[in-house]
Amino acid sequence: MMVALGLHSNSIQVHMLDMETTSPGHTLLHSITAPSHRTDVRAVCFSGDDRAIASGSANSIKIWSRSSRNCLHTMESGHVLSLTFVPGDRHIVVGTKTGQVQLYEVGSGDLLQEAGAHSGAVWSVDVSPDRRGLVTGSADHDVKFWDFELISDPASQQRRLSLSHVRTLKMAEEVLCVCHSPNGRLLAVALLDSTVKIFFTDSLKFSLSLYGHKLPVLSMDITSDSTLLATCSSDKNIRIWGLDFGDCHKSLFAHDDSIMGVKFVPDTHLLFSCGKDRVVKFWDADSFDLIMTLEGHCGEVWCLAVSRDGNTVVTGSHDHSLRLWERTDEPLILSEEREKEGERC
Structure with missing residues (x-):
């Protein structure tokens, strides 16, 4: 049998x-x-052209085709907590639980550089708007800035990409998330003390401090026009902030458990959120309305990413799976969505 x-x-x-x-x-x-992950999917991101998706777990990074849903490549790694494609989509940068910042070549899967960048977990990695470098935020209280540079590789006698550390911003608390404003003017830093500090990117001078969350902010994002900041927290709330004066436009009780990720749809004030309550929600940050609730994961949803064309959302979960959510041409009637939400409650 x-x-x-x-x-x-x-x-x-x-x-x-x-x-x-x-x-x-x-x-x-x-x-x-193969080809799925064996452990929780803790980080996801889209490539610059939206054709590929990268996902990271406790022991591997996988590159997926957005169109065919096939796994194109698997790379062994440390315990991934954050990752991002480098401009040009030929390389990927990974932040690990042990404080390493790893640089991989996507095509070959080779580990090009492994820097002992931090002494604590690297919770966040964000490419700068000018595409010349990136910033990492860690549990060791440091925000570090890195430049992309080409160096000569003695083994191949060719030039290859490398990361060069250029400056450090020291914080008083653990850094849980970092985020540039798309206009390159501001850098938002979320700390373990539940506050968000805003700095000017060029001088690193302090600009604003955002208070209101009762528990640490786990993720945040800024609109394409650099006017609104969305923060999500373990206190189950999403807060919408104005970046001109740092005022809180609205606090939304958004999920039934800790909110792990929030992302704006490019060129809009619409945003997605995900949480430990296993659902993904779609919001309007101007009217503060809940537009839609997406169910499907059978475990906590740890991370999400939105494609640059705004038509696709990818989520990673404790159930070891990735899910793709795509925009349809079917009309959305808010009154019907509210009735569905009421039935769930």
């Missing part, structure tokens, strides 16, 4: 059971382990 098993590691095994002997046993016939 044969039996198929779906395992917690997100793999499938087929066993042959031997029930005719005095000591029953089994033989493993087949095992399907």
Whole structure:
């Protein structure tokens, strides 16, 4: 007799059971382990042209085709907490739980550079708007700035990309998230003390301090016009802030558990959020209305990313899966969505 098993590691095994002997046993016939993640998906991002998606877990990074949904490449890594494509989409930068900042070449899967950048977990990585470098935020209280540069590789006798540390901004608390304004003027830094500090990018002079969340801010994003900042927290609330004076436009009780990620749709004031309550929600940051609730994951949703064309959202979860949510041409009637939300409650 044969039996198929779906395992917690997100793999499938087929066993042959031997029930005719005095000591029953089994033989493993087949095992399907690729291409999915074996552990929680903790970080996701789209490539610059929206054609590829990168996802990271406790031991690997996977590159996926957006159109075919196939896994194109798998790279062994440290415990991934944050990642981003480098402009040009030929490289990817990863922040790990042990404080490493790793630079991979996407095509070959080679680890080009591994810098012991921080002494604590690298919770956030964000490419600067001028595309010349990036910034990392860590549990060691440091915000570090890195430039992209080309160096000579002695092994191949060719020039390759490298990261060069240029300056450090020291904070009084652990850094949980960093985010540039798209106009390159401001840098937002979320700290463990539940505050968000705003600095001028060029001089690193302090600009604003945003108070209001009762628990730490886990993720944040800024609109394409650099006017609004959205923050989400373990206190289950999303706050919408104005970046001109730092005033809170609205506090939304958004999820039934900690909110792990928030992202604006490019060139709009619409945003998506995800949380430990296993759902993804779609909001209007001008009217503060809940537009839609998306259900499908069977575990906490750790991360999300929105494509640059605004038509696709990808989410990563504790259930080891990624889900793609795509815009449809079907008209959306808010009154019907509110009725559905009321039925869920």
